[in-house]
Amino acid sequence: xxxxxxxxxxxxxxxxxxxxxxxxxxxxxxxxxxxxxxxxxxxxxxxxxxxxxxxxxxxxxxxxxxxxxxxxxxxxxxxxxxxxxxxxxxxxxxxxxxxxxxxxxxxxxxxxxxxxxxxxxxxxxxxxxxxxxxxxxxxxxxxxxxxxxxxxxxxxxxxxxxxxxxxxxxxxxxxxxxxxxxxxxxxxxxxxxxxxxxxxxxxxxxxxxxxxxxxxxxxxxxxxxxxxxxxxxxxxxxxxxxxxxxxxxxxxxxxxxxxxxxxxxxxxxxxxxxxxxxxxxxxxxxxxxxxxxxxxxxxxxxxxxxxxxxxxxxxxxxxxxxxx
Amino acid sequence: xxxxxxxxxxxxxxxxxxxxxxxxxxxxxxxxxxxxxxxxxxxxxxxxxxxxxxxxxxxxxxxxxxxxxxxxxxxxxxxxxxxxxxxxxxxxxxxxxxxxxxxxxxxxxxxxxxxxxxxxxxxxxxxxxxxxxxxxxxxxxxxxxxxxxxxxxxxxxxxxxxxxxxxxxxxxxxxxxxxxxxxxxxxxxxxxxxxxxxxxxxxxxxxxxxxxxxxxxxxxxxxxxxxxxxxxxxxxxxxxxxxxxxxxxxxxxxxxxxxxxxxxxxxxxxxxxxxxxxxxxxxxxxxxxxxxxxxxxxxxxxxxxxxxxxxxxxxxxxxxxxxx
Numbered sequence: 001x002x003x004x005x006x007x008x009x010x011x012x013x014x015x016x017x018x019x020x021x022x023x024x025x026x027x028x029x030x031x032x033x034x035x036x037x038x039x040x041x042x043x044x045x046x047x048x049x050x051x052x053x054x055x056x057x058x059x060x061x062x063x064x065x066x067x068x069x070x071x072x073x074x075x076x077x078x079x080x081x082x083x084x085x086x087x088x089x090x091x092x093x094x095x096x097x098x099x100x101x102x103x104x105x106x107x108x109x110x111x112x113x114x115x116x117x118x119x120x121x122x123x124x125x126x127x128x129x130x131x132x133x134x135x136x137x138x139x140x141x142x143x144x145x146x147x148x149x150x151x152x153x154x155x156x157x158x159x160x161x162x163x164x165x166x167x168x169x170x171x172x173x174x175x176x177x178x179x180x181x182x183x184x185x186x187x188x189x190x191x192x193x194x195x196x197x198x199x200x201x202x203x204x205x206x207x208x209x210x211x212x213x214x215x216x217x218x219x220x221x222x223x224x225x226x227x228x229x230x231x232x233x234x235x236x237x238x239x240x241x242x243x244x245x246x247x248x249x250x251x252x253x254x255x256x257x258x259x260x261x262x263x264x265x266x267x268x269x270x271x272x273x274x275x276x277x278x279x280x281x282x283x284x285x286x287x288x289x290x291x292x293x294x295x296x297x298x299x300x301x302x303x304x305x306x307x308x309x310x311x312x313x314x315x316x317x318x319x320x321x322x323x324x
Numbered sequence: 325x326x327x328x329x330x331x332x333x334x335x336x337x338x339x340x341x342x343x344x345x346x347x348x349x350x351x352x353x354x355x356x357x358x359x360x361x362x363x364x365x366x367x368x369x370x371x372x373x374x375x376x377x378x379x380x381x382x383x384x385x386x387x388x389x390x391x392x393x394x395x396x397x398x399x400x401x402x403x404x405x406x407x408x409x410x411x412x413x414x415x416x417x418x419x420x421x422x423x424x425x426x427x428x429x430x431x432x433x434x435x436x437x438x439x440x441x442x443x444x445x446x447x448x449x450x451x452x453x454x455x456x457x458x459x460x461x462x463x464x465x466x467x468x469x470x471x472x473x474x475x476x477x478x479x480x481x482x483x484x485x486x487x488x489x490x491x492x493x494x495x496x497x498x499x500x501x502x503x504x505x506x507x508x509x510x511x512x513x514x515x516x517x518x519x520x521x522x523x524x525x526x527x528x529x530x531x532x533x534x535x536x537x538x539x540x541x542x543x544x545x546x547x548x549x550x551x552x553x554x555x556x557x558x559x560x561x562x563x564x565x566x567x568x569x570x571x572x573x574x575x576x577x578x579x580x581x582x583x584x585x586x587x588x589x590x591x592x593x594x595x596x597x598x599x600x601x602x603x604x605x606x607x608x609x610x611x612x613x614x615x616x617x618x619x620x621x622x623x624x625x626x627x628x629x630x631x632x633x634x635x636x637x638x639x640x641x642x643x644x645x646x647x648x
Contacts, residue, residue, distance in 0.1 A: 018581055022462060098645050123648045125456065128632060130647045132449065135608040135635035136601075138346060257342050257604055261596035268592070272585035277460075280581055284459040304643050308452060309628035311459035319628050321422050323454045324447045 002026040002290040003062045004283070007051065007081070009033050009040050011245065012090065013067035015279020017044050020065070023283060025313040029061050058084045062290040065282050066090075075100065082107045082115055086293045088286045090120040090278060097123070097302075105300035114293040115300045119285045120278040121269060122146070126251050128303050129267045133253035137263060140255020141186045145173035145194060149247025149274060157222045158199055161215050163207030166235060168242040172196040173250065184254045184262045190225075197228040200242055202235045247274035284311040326350040326614040327386045328607070331375065331405070333357050333364050335569065336414065337391035339603020341368050344389070347607060349637040353385050382408045386614040389606050390414075399424065406431045406439055410617045412610045414444040414602060421447070421626075429624035438617040439624045443609045444602040445593060446470070450575050452627050453591045457577035461587060464579020465510045469497035469518060473571025473598060481546045482523055485539050487531030490559060492566040496520040497574065508578045508586045514549075521552040524566050526559045571598035608635040 009031050020028045021044045030047040037048040066089040074091045104115045151171045158167035180187045213230045248270040256262045271277045288310035333355050344352045345368045354371040361372040390413040398415045428439045475495045482491035501518050504511045537554045572594040580586045595601045612634035
């Protein structure tokens, strides 16, 4: 049995716990939290510890599934955990991945540990797809579409506006753009042509709704480059109708092998629960980390470096005879 | 530059040559054929040799792209080539893969060479997809659909019938079955429910068309288990309208993480030319074989064993900063 532990118990930690519970070759040693452990109620029968106790478990945990956020948690803590443990994380700040990788690779190699970074669906499953599609069809172009799903970053940006009590923002891929890609036209698509942004906003009593809507629509980087639709609703409706954590997306590539012959490759995912799915991806890579660490591999790895045979509980022989 | 050579110049060899010509980090040392080299006219400027001359190139070729068939060519020859060269092949007789793998793994290890076997889209890209999807969502079920495209095996089976001059058989996935899978119902689907078989047959003058149609539809393993449609056409129409080598397919998996939440993962490919696409996959894995052999890896490998970073001409740093 592979011994795993979960660090951080929010939506993602809960998703990872569900996946660990379902994995027959893995067990969850415990959840480690910065909160008061007595205040955490896990969705499965597992012990909860204060994160300060983690050090005592050195040698007893094969891999830590880090379920903190990419903005502050992971950059501040992964390095520290890597001194004593192997880790897997979902670091998703694309622009900062090279720096994060370099830092962790050094610490892991110095300490004889292994870190799988940026695991999930994007980065993660979508990265694998972009890389494979591009290597096979070099004379082509790839496109990633996200949604329909909630963007936490965009929702937060709206919540910071004066007069806004609560908000949820959906990123919605535009069908016409996807169809243009599928047709093999290799279109140049602006941000506005690829995604629509739909916002559901709860305003404070007496707030200037027109001003809020204008401020959202004109916000650079977040909304100004997109067509944005704003709906004002009450808190009850928001809670009732927009509490789902569904998400999804598409990776497409069209490429030519000759002037006459082109090919369309497409991955589509549709998730009822983004954190439960991401937790499942993390746990399959936690399995890979535990196995590779046992073989003596150290340093930082991404989805590009890890042979996928390690993700499965099946033996290489079984994989060859049943899935190849 | 990675030095590759192509063994066998049919449709697949031509596809591999196109891909090698497009790869900026690879060059084609030559085509090796069992035919009279003067009778082979490659689609790019490359030398053609008799296959008997191959031995003279030992040490001068990093990887052989084997473009022979799975029925007789590959089982008879790959072992021999592996004594002197690294190889990549598209062996696709699913049931015989374990035996083929075992035999080549032994020879390659004894000779310090490397063989990537069963590379293409199925087995190959579809195998990767089935494995990844299954490892991430263990509580689910996967489905593979093929087509619309020509099945060489089924076309050949029709051509062996008395009174048949020529024939082309299309495998067509049934939309209703795909929609049932996408709906998350995890249906049990029979062969008949998944694929339709459409046959275009040129009969000899005076042949008994009814007898031919009956013999096709009742042929066990090939047609009896399917709904089969038979059209009789003339040779000109067959050549004009059914000479395309288009193909495609789908891998789908729906799986649950909780009772309420299920997820749909789907890969879809649509190929104008099956051999050109398969040749492109072979060449990206030829790149991987050359790189891994240089690092000292020996034996037989499948898509499950090869980290995908090796498929790309880009450096690991570039992959992390641009595709992750």
